[in-house]
Amino acid sequence: MAIDDEPEPDRPDPEDPQRDPRWRVTPTKIVVTIILVAAIVIPLLTSTYSRDTPRLFGFPFFYWYQFIWVFLAAGACYLCYVLLRRESRAYQAGQHTTLTPPTGPPPGDAAHDQLADHAVRDQADQQRKAE
Numbered sequence: 808m809a810i811d812d813e814p815e816p817d818r819p820d821p822e823d824p825q826r827d828p829r830w831r832v833t834p835t836k837i838v839v840t841i842i843l844v845a846a847i848v849i850p851l852l853t854s855t856y857s858r859d860t861p862r863l864f865g866f867p868f869f870y871w872y873q874f875i876w877v878f879l880a881a882g883a884c885y886l887c888y889v890l891l892r893r894e895s896r897a898y899q900a901g902q903h904t905t906l907t908p909p910t911g912p913p914p915g916d917a918a919h920d921q922l923a924d925h926a927v928r929d930q931a932d933q934q935r936k937a938e
Contacts, residue, residue, distance in 0.1 A: 835894045839887040846883040850876040 849855065856872045863871045 833894065835890050839890055842883050842887055846876075846880040850880070 850873060856869050858869070859867045861868055
């Protein structure tokens with residue numbers, strides 16, 4: 808916010824969650840949530856590690872299993888950071904593909920389909936060249 812409490816024109820108003828893209832639920836944020844919940848909950852399930860064998864370098868399973876989860880959880884956090892950063896950069900660059908559904912004519916409507924127009928022109932050009 809500026810000194811005079813006017814919101815900057817290129818930034819959404821943080822007081823309005825409807826316009827702020829950080830509060831929108833996206834597929835990326837759902838995947839990030841699942842990854843983080845798994846990284847937190849799985850090490851808490853005592854049935855996954857409440858045994859003595861197999862041993863690794865003389866250490867019981869409990870110790871090395873929990874130690875491996877330290878690195879797995881750190882990797883999961885980094886993966887989530889990268890996914891959210893990629894989504895944020897795509898939004899800032901104007902590629903709102905993950906935040907809003909696509910709009911436009913329904914698929915198969917060749918009257919408004921620019922790709923279909925290009926395909927027809929390309930086909931006509933190829934026929935002229937063949938003649």
